[in-house]
Structure formats: C-alpha cells, structure tokens
Amino acid sequence: xxxxxxxxxxxxxxxxxxxxxxxxxxxxxxxxxxxxxxxxxxxxxxxxxxxxxxxxxxxxxxxxxxxxxxxxxxxxxxxxxxx
Numbered sequence: 001x002x003x004x005x006x007x008x009x010x011x012x013x014x015x016x017x018x019x020x021x022x023x024x025x026x027x028x029x030x031x032x033x034x035x036x037x038x039x040x041x042x043x044x045x046x047x048x049x050x051x052x053x054x055x056x057x058x059x060x061x062x063x064x065x066x067x068x069x070x071x072x073x074x075x076x077x078x079x080x081x082x083x
Contacts (some may be wrong), residue, residue: 021082027061030054032083035074 023031026047033043040058044051062073077083 003082021080022064023061023077023082024057027057027064028077028082030057031061031070031074031077034058035083037077 009065021028030043032044034040040051040054043054047054055062058070061069061077062070065073065076067073067076073080074083
C-alpha cells in the first residue's frame with residue numbers, strides 16, 4: 001500500500017483530464033484505484049481520507065456518468081478515456 005500511496009502523491013500535481021471529462025481529479029483517482037482491485041478502505045488509506053469520503057467520490061462519479069454502480073462507472077470511464 002505504501003507504493004500506492006507514493007504513486008498517488010507523485011500524481012498530485014498532474015491533472016490528466018480527457019476532453020469532456022466531467023469527473024474531478026479525486027473522483028477519477030478513486031475509480032482508478034477501485035479498478036485496480038482496491039477496496040474502499042484501502043483507497044481511503046492510500047489517499048489519506050475516510051472510507052465515507054471515498055464512497056462519496058465514487059457516488060458523485062456514478063451520478064455524473066449516469067450509471068447505476070461503480071463497476072459501470074469504471075467501464076464507462078475506461079471506454080471514454082477518463083481512466
């Protein structure tokens with residue numbers, strides 16, 4: 001997990017945003033970690049926030065992408081070049 005945390009910190013200054021990407025940097029980052037198989041709790045530790053905050057970011061991402069769940073959000077984000 002330390003490696004994940006360090007990777008997260010290295011990318012803090014970079015805002016990799018696809019054209020027309022409605023997601024915030026944190027929402028995208030949470031979806032990326034979940035797509036790598038991390039649990040909500042693991043993502044929270046990596047990002048230094050609470051599990052509730054991670055769930056909130058993912059909820060906002062699913063709403064912005066008009067999908068039903070995090071799995072669909074990840075699929076849509078990958079297909080559209082957001083992840």
